[in-house]
Amino acid sequence: TVVDVEVGEFRGHRVSVWDLLHSRYVPEENRKELLELYQAGELTLEQVKTVVSTIVARTEAAEAEQTSPVSGPGAEPRGTEAEPGPLQED
Numbered sequence: 640t641v642v643d644v645e646v647g648e649f650r651g652h653r654v655s656v657w658d659l660l661h662s663r664y665v666p667e668e669n670r671k672e673l674l675e676l677y678q679a680g681e682l683t684l685e686q687v688k689t690v691v692s693t694i695v696a697r698t699e700a701a702e703a704e705q706t707s708p709v710s711g712p713g714a715e716p717r718g719t720e721a722e723p724g725p726l727q728e729d
Contacts (some may be wrong), residue, residue: 642688646699656688664695 641653647664660670673690676682682690 640684640688642692644692644695646696647702649695656684656691659691659695662695664698665691669694 640656642656642659644650644652644654644659649659649662659665660673665673673682673687677684677687
């Protein structure tokens with residue numbers, strides 16, 4: 640079964656759910672849990688596809704946020720010349 644993925648290295652490609660489950664985006668703990676729930680009949684294939692796609696999208700978004708120079712850790716808002724500063728009175 641394949642899904643369309645619009646994030647990360649899979650952008651614009653149809654990728655098998657198996658490949659997504661074993662990609663760097665899905666932690667081993669999550670992968671094992673999803674497979675156990677699927678094998679036990681507690682999750683349908685459609686539900687597994689949805690969960691895996693969501694994990695990939697969230698992981699990619701988190702990685703993009705961490706590498707963004709504006710929103711990365713330690714980023715501080717910078718003032719612009721158009722912003723008024725504090726007024727000094729004598």
